[in-house]
Structures are given as C-alpha cells and as structure tokens.
Amino acid sequence: MATTSPVPEETSIAERSTADLLVLVGAMPSEQFARALANLEVAFAPESVIIATSNDLPGEPRRLRMISTQQSSSGWALTPTDFVNAAQHGREHEARAILLLGPGADSLSPMALRGLADAVLKTSIDLAMPYYSLPPHAGLINSAILYPLTRAVFASRARFPLAIDLGLSPRMAEQLANVAQSISPANQTEALLWPINEAVAAGFTIDEVDVGPRAMPQPSDPDINSILSLITGSLFGDIEAKAALWQRPRRPSPTRHMTNEAVEPEGASDVARMVSAFQLAYANLQEIWSLVLPPNSLLLLKRCSVLDAASFRMPDNLWARVVYDFVIAYRLRTINRGHLLGALIPLYLAWVAGHINVTTSGIPAERHIEAVAAAFEADKPYLVARWRWPDRFNS
Amino acid sequence: MLHIIDNALQQADINMPASPGSFDNASIWHHMSEALHQSLDRVLTQLIAVLPGLLAFFVSLAIFSLAGLLLSWLSRQLLGWVKFDSRVTHTIKSDWAPSSSPSEIIARALFWGCVLLGLIIGVSAFDTSYATGAALPISLLPYLTHAVGAVLLLIAGILIARFLARSVLISAINAQLQYARILSLGVKWLVLVLTAAMVLDHLQVGGNIVELAFGILFGGIVLTLALAVGLGSRDLVSRSLESRVEHAGERTNIPDDATTASRTIRHF
Numbered sequence: 001m002a003t004t005s006p007v008p009e010e011t012s013i014a015e016r017s018t019a020d021l022l023v024l025v026g027a028m029p030s031e032q033f034a035r036a037l038a039n040l041e042v043a044f045a046p047e048s049v050i051i052a053t054s055n056d057l058p059g060e061p062r063r064l065r066m067i068s069t070q071q072s073s074s075g076w077a078l079t080p081t082d083f084v085n086a087a088q089h090g091r092e093h094e095a096r097a098i099l100l101l102g103p104g105a106d107s108l109s110p111m112a113l114r115g116l117a118d119a120v121l122k123t124s125i126d127l128a129m130p131y132y133s134l135p136p137h138a139g140l141i142n143s144a145i146l147y148p149l150t151r152a153v154f155a156s157r158a159r160f161p162l163a164i165d166l167g168l169s170p171r172m173a174e175q176l177a178n179v180a181q182s183i184s185p186a187n188q189t190e191a192l193l194w195p196i197n198e199a200v201a202a203g204f205t206i207d208e209v210d211v212g213p214r215a216m217p218q219p220s221d222p223d224i225n226s227i228l229s230l231i232t233g234s235l236f237g238d239i240e241a242k243a244a245l246w247q248r249p250r251r252p253s254p255t256r257h258m259t260n261e262a263v264e265p266e267g268a269s270d271v272a273r274m275v276s277a278f279q280l281a282y283a284n285l286q287e288i289w290s291l292v293l294p295p296n297s298l299l300l301l302k303r304c305s306v307l308d309a310a311s312f313r314m315p316d317n318l319w320a321r322v323v324y325d326f327v328i329a330y331r332l333r334t335i336n337r338g339h340l341l342g343a344l345i346p347l348y349l350a351w352v353a354g355h356i357n358v359t360t361s362g363i364p365a366e367r368h369i370e371a372v373a374a375a376f377e378a379d380k381p382y383l384v385a386r387w388r389w390p391d392r393f394n395s
Numbered sequence: 396m397l398h399i400i401d402n403a404l405q406q407a408d409i410n411m412p413a414s415p416g417s418f419d420n421a422s423i424w425h426h427m428s429e430a431l432h433q434s435l436d437r438v439l440t441q442l443i444a445v446l447p448g449l450l451a452f453f454v455s456l457a458i459f460s461l462a463g464l465l466l467s468w469l470s471r472q473l474l475g476w477v478k479f480d481s482r483v484t485h486t487i488k489s490d491w492a493p494s495s496s497p498s499e500i501i502a503r504a505l506f507w508g509c510v511l512l513g514l515i516i517g518v519s520a521f522d523t524s525y526a527t528g529a530a531l532p533i534s535l536l537p538y539l540t541h542a543v544g545a546v547l548l549l550i551a552g553i554l555i556a557r558f559l560a561r562s563v564l565i566s567a568i569n570a571q572l573q574y575a576r577i578l579s580l581g582v583k584w585l586v587l588v589l590t591a592a593m594v595l596d597h598l599q600v601g602g603n604i605v606e607l608a609f610g611i612l613f614g615g616i617v618l619t620l621a622l623a624v625g626l627g628s629r630d631l632v633s634r635s636l637e638s639r640v641e642h643a644g645e646r647t648n649i650p651d652d653a654t655t656a657s658r659t660i661r662h663f
Contacts, residue, residue: 228662276571333496339562342566
C-alpha cells in the first residue's frame with residue numbers, strides 16, 4: 001500500500017496488530033481530522049480500534065493506533081478506492097467491523113460513531129447506514145430521487161442511500177471491494193458505489209442508525225447540472241445492472257421513524273426562479289420530453305406549468321411516473337443519456353419548488369418526502385411493466 | 396423487339412398505295428429499318444455486356460449482407476456472453492453516451508461494414524464489366540460513387556446537427572436563457588448549411604457558385620445572430636448575464652452556520 005504521509009514508529013506495531021474495529025477516515029483538513037480523532041477517542045476504547053487514514057498523522061501522541069493509507073476521497077463522497085482500502089485493512093487487522101467515515105466526519109458525535117460501530121459489532125448487521133438530521137432544504141436530490149427510488153426498487157428504507165459514513169461487516173466490505181475493483185483505475189476517484197443495492201443483491205442485513213446532525217461536504221462543482229447528472233446517472237446505471245434482482249417481488253423493510261419539525265416560510269425567491277425555469281423548459285423541451293414521457297404525464301406537466309410560483313405543486317404520483325419514465329428511457333437509450341439527464345433537471349427543480357411550497361405551508365418536510373416515497377412504491381408495477389414491455393407507452 | 400419493328404415496317408409497306416415514288420419510299424423505309432436495327436443492336440449489346448456486372452453487383456451485395464447479418468449476430472452473442480457492455484461502462488467514463496449499447500454499436504458496425512464491402516466489390520465488378528462492354532465514355536459510375544458519398548455526408552450532417560441542437564437547447568434551458576430555442580435553431584441551421592455546401596461540393600454541382608453562396612449564407616447567419624444578440628436582445632442578454640453572475644455569487648457564498656444553512660437550498 002502506498003503511503004504518502006509520515007508514519008510514526010508506533011504504526012509498524014499497529015500494522016501487525018489486530019483490532020475489533022477498523023476506522024477508515026477520509027481525507028479532510030487537519031483541524032477537522034483532529035476533531036474527528038478526538039471524537040473517536042471518546043467513542044472507543046483505544047485497544048479495540050485502529051484508525052486508517054490518508055491524512056497527515058498528528059505529531060502529538062494519540063491513544064488510538066493509527067496507520068497510513070492510500071489517498072482516495074473525492075472530497076464529497078466515498079470512492080471505490082475507499083471500499084478497497086477498507087476491505088484490505090480490515091482483512092489485515094482481522095477487524096470484526098469496519099467504520100468508513102467520509103469527509104467532514106468531525107461533525108458526527110461520539111455517540112453516533114459508537115452507534116454505527118455497535119450496529120455491526122453487537123447486532124450482527126452487515127451494513128449500518130446513518131440517518132442524518134439535515135436541514136429541511138438540504139440533500140434534496142436524495143429526497144427527490146435517491147431515497148424514494150432506492151426504497152421502491154430495492155425495498156430498503158434507508159433514508160440516505162448515498163451516505164458517506166458506513167458501518168460494514170467484513171463480508172460486506174469484501175463484497176463492496178469486489179465491486180469497486182471491477183471499476184477501472186481511471187474512474188476510481190469519480191465513480192459512485194451504492195452500498196444498499198449491493199447489500200440487497202448479496203442478501204445481507206441492513207440497518208439504519210440515527211446519527212444526528214452532520215455537515216454534508218459539497219461536490220467541488222456545485223452546479224446542479226453536473227451533480228444531478230452524475231448522481232442520478234450512476235443510480236440509473238446501477239438499477240439497469242441489477243434489473244434481474246429488483247423485478248422479483250420483495251417485502252419492504254419496516255417503516256422508519258420520522259421527525260415532524262415545522263419550517264418557517266423561506267426560499268420564496270428560489271421557488272419563483274425554479275418555477276420559471278420549469279416553465280421555460282416546458283415551453284422549449286416538449287420535443288425531448290415527448291420522447292421520454294407518455295402523453296398523460298405531459299398533460300399533467302402542462303397543468304403544472306400554468307400554476308404561479310406561490311401555488312406551485314408537483315403531484316407525488318406524477319413525479320414518481322416522471323422518474324420511472326426517465327429510468328426506462330435511460331435503459332432504452334431513447335435519447336443520448338447526457339441529454340436525457342439534462343432534460344430531467346428542470347423537472348427536478350419543479351419538484352424542489354413544489355416541495356418548498358409544501359413545507360412552507362406547514363407540512364413537515366419528512367412527511368412530504370415519505371409521501372413521495374410511498375407514491376414511488378405504489379407505482380413500482382408501472383416501472384416493472386414498462387421495463388419488461390417498453391412499447392406499452394401508456395398505462 | 397426487332398421482329399416487331401420488322402413486321403410493323405412491312406405492314407406499312409403493304410398498306411402504302413402504289414405510286415410513282417414507291418421505290419423511293421421503300422428505300423427510305425429500308426434505311427430507317429436498318430438504322431433502327433443497328434441502334435437496337437448497339438443498345439442491346441451494351442445491356443448484355445452490363446448484365447453480368449449488374450448481376451455480380453447484386454450477388455456480391457446479397458452475399459456480404461448475409462455475411463454481415465451472421466457476423467453481427469455472432470458478435471452480439473459473444474459480447475453478451477463476456478458481458479462486454481457492463482465492462483465498457485465500468486471501464487470507460489465519458490460524457491459521450493451513444494443511444495445504443497456498445498455491443499449493439501459493434502454489431503451494427505460489423506453489419507454495415509460488410510454491406511459497404513459488398514457494395515464496393517459489387518461496384519468494382521460492375522465497373523469492370525461496364526468498362527469492357529461500354530462503347531461510350533459515360534461518366535455515370537464515378538458520379539454514382541460521389542452520390543453515395545454525398546448521401547453519407549448528408550446523413551452525418553443531419554445527425555450532428557440534431558445532436559448539437561439538442562445539446563445547445565438543453566444547456567441553454569438549464570442556464571435559463573430565454574433565447575434557448577433560437578440559439579439551438581441557429582446552431583442546427585449553421586450545421587445544416589455547412590452540410591449542404593459540403594454535399595454540393597462533393598457532387599461537384601455548382602462549383603464556385605456554391606462556395607460563394609455558402610460563404611454569404613454562413614456569414615449572413617452569423618452576422619444576423621450577432622446583430623440579434625447585440626442589438627435586439629441587448630437587455631435580455633444583460634439580464635441573463637446579470638442573473639448568472641448573481642447565481643454564481645450565491646453559490647460561492649455558501650453559509651457556514653446552521654441557521655443560515657437551514658434556509659439555503661442544498662441539492663446534495
């Protein structure tokens with residue numbers, strides 16, 4: 001394993017030793033790393049844990065055993081290299097559980113860290129997913145597409161399918177490392193892996209752990225066009241790759257808890273901008289949308305397009321149909337995939353505008369997101385039917 | 396055919412009333428008949444000389460098309476067996492996403508490659524038999540090959556124009572430019588005009604007139620767009636640019652404290 005940072009002498013002892021828990025800490029600024037280490041020291045007994053990190057190891061002595069690992073993190077998500085490193089170090093140190101911590105993990109409390117590790121160590125869970133408490137208008141791609149789609153397709157209720165902190169059992173880490181190794185070295189820093197989908201495919205157990213608030217690192221390019229295309233393209237591709245798996249009927253996992261916080265009315269100017277973007281797209285992208293969406297969806301979008309910003313809503317079942325139709329078009333390559341994901345952006349902005357209006361009307365954001373996810377679940381037969389018989393354009 | 400013409404001429408001789416000039420008329424009809432005979436002979440000889448070449452052309456095309464179908468089917472099976480598509484998807488990361496899967500593209504390329512090979516061999520066989528059989532130096536065949544090239548150019552141009560027009564339209568819509576459709580149409584017609592000029596040039600139609608007309612038209616479109624944006628849509632452009640600058644400013648000033656963050660839209 002290539003090491004780039006200075007390694008203290010204790011590291012050589014650490015490299016040979018074993019531990020119950022291996023913690024792989026992603027790259028982050030030194031202050032953040034110091035805070036993360038402090039939290040880890042509070043959370044775990046020093047003899048039971050080994051920290052593997054690509055950050056510069058601290059000069060002052062620490063109680064925790066530390067080893068240096070390969071630089072890998074993309075800065076905002078876990079990369080395939082992270083999973084390969086996790087499995088390799090876990091194997092070397094015979095760890096019973098592996099904790100993967102992404103960038104900005106210093107904002108996780110010691111209790112949250114302990115909870116993620118204990119889910120694997122004490123309850124024999126293969127994949128412990130964090131449940132973050134984010135502000136109501138954060139993580140909107142996750143709320144609009146990733147969570148409802150993953151929940152409906154893979155029957156998993158994990159609220160953050162693209163979480164950047166994970167608790168893994170050794171076999172789950174090996175499974176993810178195998179998938180990660182199939183990705184070419186050139187894409188190791190950009191490709192996204194979907195741990196829930198892999199766990200479902202392998203028949204492993206998944207649980208969700210409430211970890212409280214967390215500062216979510218943002219992609220280096222904050223432009224919605226590139227973020228949405230990257231993330232949704234990756235998820236659509238994974239759904240396509242696992243088509244044989246998710247078409248089989250599955251029992252959905254138990255209902256989660258939800259927080260019912262009310263949100264003060266904010267973001268009206270953003271809503272107006274997003275609604276006008278949708279209306280502009282409706283006036284100009286008909287030709288492209290009509291290749292992807294059935295006429296009844298286009299009719300409903302037409303009705304949405306005449307609404308003013310204050311009363312704008314995107315019906316939940318319409319949004320579910322829209323996403324499903326885009327998944328189908330992605331699979332069928334109806335149009336160029338770059339164009340397809342670009343044409344989804346105004347529709348996503350319309351959903352965001354509707355979501356903000358719903359939350360400002362007093363309905364808790366989580367309740368609305370759960371309603372959207374339920375609409376996705378209810379409409380899954382439509383996805384399966386069109387996946388199998390794509391020619392049947394209208395249901 | 397010759398018999399029919401003979402019979403018709405003889406019938407005409409019989410029906411002609413006898414007159415002092417009958418000998419002269421008979422002679423004229425005889426000469427005409429001779430001339431027609433010779434002309435028909437020449438045409439039929441040429442056609443007979445060309446027929447084997449024509450047959451060779453169609454046989455070659457059919458054989459290679461069948462071979463192409465077979466190769467295409469085999470490649471589909473083989474690539475599907477080695478999971479080529481998923482391997483390529485994992486290996487190559489590119490913004491270029493064709494509307495068909497990689498294995499489908501390879502299969503189609505094999506099929507059309509075979510068809511093209513058959514076409515070339517067929518045309519070559521046809522050319523050989525035509526050159527040996529033809530008495531007249533008609534430049535039909537070279538022109539035919541130019542026409543095929545021109546059709547390919549036209550198809551490629553139309554596809555590129557459509558692709559670029561869609562790319563520009565979607566990007567402009569996502570950048571919230573009000574004149575997205577005009578921009579997209581402008582790009583589309585620029586490419587189409589360029590394609591048309593290339594096709595005509597390839598067909599050697601018009602010569603310098605096409606080049607001149609293309610230069611004027613292309614320049615005219617660019618100038619019109621520039622004037623439209625610079626004068627007619629000045630306010631629109633400035634508003635668009637201002638809003639873009641404001642959005643960029645908003646993006647760079649991402650608040651840190653939790654209270655402000657809760658009021659900010661974060662897509663990820």
